[in-house]
Amino acid sequence: xxxRASLSKRCVGGxxxxxxIPYVLQSLMLPEVxxxxxxxxxxxxxxxxxxxxxxxxxxxxxxxxxxxxxxxNLFNLGKWQTRCGLGTLSLIVQxxxxxxxxxxQAGVDEQRQRLTVQQVSCRPKQQPGGVEVAIALAPxxxxxxxxxxxxxxxxxxxxxxxxWVTRQAPVRQPRLMLSITTFRREAAVxxxxxxxxxxxxxxxxxxxxxxxxxxxGSSVHITESDKLRVIANENLGGAGGFARGLIEARARxxxxxxxxxxxxxxxxxxxxxxxxxxxxxxxxxxAVAGAISSGSNPAILWENGAVFAxxxxxxxxxxxxxxxxxxxxxxxxxxxxxxxxxYGGWWFFAFPVDHAHHMPFPxxxxxxxxxxxxxxxxxxxxxxxxxxxQDMGFSERESLMTLYLDLRSHLAHHLSLPxxxxxxxxxxxxxxxxxxxxxxxxxYETLAALNQAVEDVLCGPDFFAxxxxxxxxxxxxxxxxxxxxxxxxxxxxARRTDRAHDSIRFALETPLQQRLMKLTxxxxxxxxxxxxxxxxxxxxxxxxxxxxxxxxxxxxxxxxAHAQSYTVHHDKxxxxxxxxxxxxxxxxxxxxxxxxxxxxxxGYATLTLGGFWQSRLGCGTSDTPNR
Numbered sequence: 161x162x163x164r165a166s167l168s169k170r171c172v173g174g175x176x177x178x179x180x181i182p183y184v185l186q187s188l189m190l191p192e193v194x195x196x197x198x199x200x201x202x203x204x205x206x207x208x209x210x211x212x213x214x215x216x217x218x219x220x221x222x223x224x225x226x227x228x229x230x231x232x233n234l235f236n237l238g239k240w241q242t243r244c245g246l247g248t249l250s251l252i253v254q255x256x257x258x259x260x261x262x263x264x265q266a267g268v269d270e271q272r273q274r275l276t277v278q279q280v281s282c283r284p285k286q287q288p289g290g291v292e293v294a295i296a297l298a299p300x301x302x303x304x305x306x307x308x309x310x311x312x313x314x315x316x317x318x319x320x321x322x323x324w325v326t327r328q329a330p331v332r333q334p335r336l337m338l339s340i341t342t343f344r345r346e347a348a349v350x351x352x353x354x355x356x357x358x359x360x361x362x363x364x365x366x367x368x369x370x371x372x373x374x375x376x377g378s379s380v381h382i383t384e385s386d387k388l389r390v391i392a393n394e395n396l397g398g399a400g401g402f403a404r405g406l407i408e409a410r411a412r413x414x415x416x417x418x419x420x421x422x423x424x425x426x427x428x429x430x431x432x433x434x435x436x437x438x439x440x441x442x443x444x445x446x447a448v449a450g451a452i453s454s455g456s457n458p459a460i461l462w463e464n465g466a467v468f469a470x471x472x473x474x475x476x477x478x479x480x481x482x483x484x485x486x487x488x489x490x491x492x493x494x495x496x497x498x499x500x501x502x503y504g505g506w507w508f509f510a511f512p513v514d515h516a517h518h519m520p521f522p523x524x525x526x527x528x529x530x531x532x533x534x535x536x537x538x539x540x541x542x543x544x545x546x547x548x549x550q551d552m553g554f555s556e557r558e559s560l561m562t563l564y565l566d567l568r569s570h571l572a573h574h575l576s577l578p579x580x581x582x583x584x585x586x587x588x589x590x591x592x593x594x595x596x597x598x599x600x601x602x603x604y605e606t607l608a609a610l611n612q613a614v615e616d617v618l619c620g621p622d623f624f625a626x627x628x629x630x631x632x633x634x635x636x637x638x639x640x641x642x643x644x645x646x647x648x649x650x651x652x653x654a655r656r657t658d659r660a661h662d663s664i665r666f667a668l669e670t671p672l673q674q675r676l677m678k679l680t681x682x683x684x685x686x687x688x689x690x691x692x693x694x695x696x697x698x699x700x701x702x703x704x705x706x707x708x709x710x711x712x713x714x715x716x717x718x719x720x721a722h723a724q725s726y727t728v729h730h731d732k733x734x735x736x737x738x739x740x741x742x743x744x745x746x747x748x749x750x751x752x753x754x755x756x757x758x759x760x761x762x763g764y765a766t767l768t769l770g771g772f773w774q775s776r777l778g779c780g781t782s783d784t785p786n787r
Contacts, residue, residue, distance in 0.1 A: 182250065182292075182325035184364075185240070185436055189232040189429050189545050190216050194355065197458040197549075200482040202232045209312075217320045220257065220312035228322070229264070229307040229484040232427075232545040235324050237265070238303040238495035243541060244440035248326050249297055251308060254290035255282045257317025261293050262309040266488050267301070275306070279313065290321065303495040305488055305544075330439035336369045336510065337414035338431070339405025341398055342422035344377040349422045353382050359428035360387050365435055372408050374401040394777065396628045397524030402506060402532075403773045406520075409513055416512050419529075424452070424507035424548035433546055434510050447511035447538035449504025451547040453481070456720070458549050464490060465542050468501045468530050468573065470582065470590055472566075475502075487544075494542050501580065503533030504540055507548040511538055518768040521576075522628040522776075526562060527569025534577055535768065558703050560606040560644055561637050567594045568613035571749075572624075575617070575757050576764035584753035588746045595742045599735060600682040601709050602728040605640045607738035612637070614745040618756065621763025628776060646724040663695040668711050677710045683730060689713055690730040 190202055190211055199211065208221025218226055228234065240246040253261060259282070263275045280291040295306075308322065338356070342349040353373065360366050371388045373380060376395040384390055393404050402419050409417040416438055420426070434448045451464040459482050463474030476490050506529040518535040520528045533540065567590070574580045574587050591614050598606040616623055616633070627633060668674045683689035693713020700719045702708050709715055713730035749756070766772070 182252065182323075182327055183330065183436075184252075184323045184325050184432075185246075185249075185440075186235055186324040186433055186545075187429060188216065188319075188322040189427055190218075192427065194351075194425070195427065195458070195549065198482055200230065201459060202230055203228055204230060204484070212318075217255075217318055220317040220319070222312070222315045224317070225309070225311045226319070227307065227309045229266070229305075229488065231481040231487045231547075233307070233322075234487065234491055234544045235306040236491050236495065236544055237297070237306050238301050238492070239541060239543070240437075240440070241297075241300050242302065242495065243442065243446065244437070245442050246326060246328065246440070247297065248328050249295045249306075250325050251293040251295065252290040252321070252323040252325050253280055253282060253293060253310070253319065254284075254321035254323075255317065255319035256284055257282055258313040259317060259319075260311045260313055262311075263293065263295055264307055264309060265301075265304050266307070266492070267304045268492050282317075282319075290323075292325075303492045305491050328440075330436075331442065332415070332439055332444075334368060334416045334435055334438045335412075335414045336416045336418060336431070336435050336438070337405075337409040337412060338369065338371040338418045338420060339374060339402060339409065340371065340420045340422055341374045341376060341401025341405065342380060343395060343401075344379050345422045346379055346381070349373060349380060350382055352420075352422070352425065353388060355428055357385065357388060359431070363428075363432065365432060369431060369435065370412070370414075372405055374404045374408075376401050394629065396522065396776065397528075397630065398506060399520040399523050399525070399528040400628060400773075400777065402528070403520045404777055404779065406513070406516060407773065407777070407779055414513055416510055417516070418508070418510040419506040421507040421548070421550075424550060426450070426508060426548050427545070430508070430546045433543055437541070437543060438510065438512075441539075441541075443539045444512055445515045445537060445539045447504065447509065447515075447533075447540045448546060449540050449542050450508025451476075451542060452505065452507050452550060453547065454550050462550075463505070464494065465498060465502055465504060465540065467499050468503060468534065468580070470574075470586065471570065471593075472530070491544055498540055501534060502540055503530050504542075505529050506532075507550065508546065509533070511536070519773055521572070521764060521768055522624050522772070523565070523569050523572070524628065524630040526565035527573065530569070531573055531577065531764075534573070534579065535764075558700075560603070560609040560641055561634070563594065563598065563606055564609040564613045564637055567591060567610050568617050570594075571614065571617045572621075572760065572764075575760035576621070578761065581757070584750050587753070588749050591742065591746055591749070595739075596681070597704055597706065599684065599739070600678075600706055601704065602713075602715060602730055602735075603644060603703075604728075604731060604734040604738060605642065605644045607735075607742070608640050609637050611738060611741045611745055614742070614749065618745065618748055618752070620756070620759045621767060625763075625767055625772060643728055644726055646719065646726055649718070649723060649725050662697055665692055665694055666711060674707065674710055678706075681735075682710055683713060684732060684735050690732075693730055 191199055204227040206225045207223035209224035209226050212219050260279050262277045265273045265275050278293050356371050373390045374393045376393050378392045382390055449465050452462050461476050461479040464476040467473045479486050516536050521531050570590050574582055594610050680686050683693050690713045694711045695714045696712045697716045700717050716727040718725040
């Protein structure tokens with residue numbers, strides 16, 4: 161276990177810390193140049209207090225104050241006590257000046273308790289390691305978070321570090337390997353690699369963390385080092401890329417592996433927080449799942465872990481991370497054991513290698529992280545400040561290809577994993593729900609792709625093994641797309657308002673009117689509906705928003721930048737053809753359900769426990785799971 165050299169030997173209150181070394185559990189995190197996020201996600205500054213530009217330090221003038229009840233700097237005491245058995249805790253303050261330091265505890269009763277108030281004098285030359293503020297902890301807190309409130313006592317001051325530390329020794333020394341899978345995103349992965357190299361050279365964990373970039377596109381040109389390796393890999397999607405990363409982690413003797421997307425940017429300090437928590441976790445099956453938000457709106461959470469129950473349900477979607485009360489409530493709730501079918505996305509998922517008995521299933525993409533989390537008995541936890549920022553909004557990524565991938569993986573999960581068995585009728589209902597959602601919005605090309613998804617699942621797991629690269633199916637799905645293809649909007653059209661050509665001929669204002677429209681399959685059972693249905697324009701994020709398209713016979717979607725759009729139209733003939741095809745497919749699924757389930761259960765085990773990836777990737781025998 162590593163600790164900051166500046167904390168290695170000091171005396172506090174007559175106690176010689178040489179024999180009781182403080183281990184840093186969580187350090188101060190501040191906005192960086194690479195992350196133009198709202199400062200309120202990190203600290204709340206008041207009076208004459210501000211972050212020094214381009215420095216991880218806070219400058220205080222007279223009456224300056226900071227409060228750390230924010231997402232990136234809250235300390236979740238409940239998780240550390242229940243998951244790691246934490247018994248001792250202190251706050252180390254480094255900087256220059258005189259301060260009043262107050263430590264607050266917030267619990268489930270919404271009461272905030274002042275644990276300690278101390279006046280400290282920071283003198284860098286006399287106290288290079290900082291000043292310790294000791295905290296008396298109760299034996300075990302089920303759900304509580306801590307934060308600091310610091311006020312300058314003089315006319316000026318500076319804080320350069322705030323570290324939550326303990327003298328309690330860790331239970332293990334993890335060897336963590338980061339595995340990033342990339343496909344022709346050279347600039348994004350190069351930025352991540354450069355930031356990692358810069359970070360790891362000055363990190364106290366330099367000898368315990370490495371990175372491997374699995375290059376599915378054979379297009380990355382990054383200088384390798386003793387901390388970073390690039391591996392050219394056949395393009396078998398995220399499943400194949402991360403399978404190769406796990407193989408490499410085993411070959412290098414890593415105890416833990418961290419899966420990350422190539423377009424998911426993180427604060428590198430998140431790596432230290434993750435590593436330290438894994439070092440202290442009393443359950444060796446502990447895994448850390450990172451939260452995620454859109455890079456275009458990083459203050460609004462997309463998910464903090466997720467649950468799969470017939471569909472993906474992101475946890476805490478829409479939480480405003482600038483709201484301390486909402487953040488504290490989320491952290492208190494996530495101290496409890498996660499719900500059943502909880503999983504972590506592969507934009508940031510750190511797990512123990514020895515507990516990854518199942519390799520990824522060859523889905524290519526979409527759904528591989530769900531089945532990996534659920535098939536392996538990980539004990540997953542989320543941590544404050546461990547978060548990824550994506551390049552674009554998730555709703556804008558939806559397309560006939562992504563929905564094809566989603567539906568087939570949803571069905572496969574329920575057919576292959578015994579814990580997800582919901583019976584034939586509820587399984588068939590998943591396909592019907594996907595289909596109805598796209599039928600209402602006149603996405604007939606997507607309907608064809610959804611039918612193909614069901615037919616592929618009906619072929620069994622052998623189809624997925626034989627088509628791990630998905631080359632043929634991707635080309636076929638792409639060929640379906642015509643009306644649903646995004647097209648550039650001309651400069652004249654781009655200047656028009658969103659709803660300049662909308663035509664609302666009838667409004668659906670009451671629940672009864674809306675229900676009647678749903679019963680007619682949004683006009684598909686009404687004669688001549690194309691002639692009198694509404695014309696509406698929506699943002700890309702509203703694709704699939706049923707209420708907004710009820711009564712519409714022509715729907716135009718525009719991206720967030722108003723640079724591209726596409727328009728779909730009501731068409732009864734196309735709707736009938738695809739509906740008949742889906743009814744046939746669902747009947748086949750119902751009729752063959754027991755045989756399909758048996759085939760999928762056996763095939764899933766064969767492909768994830770056997771030597772499938774060893775043979776497919778041609779990289780030796782190191783993909784045999786450690787037992």
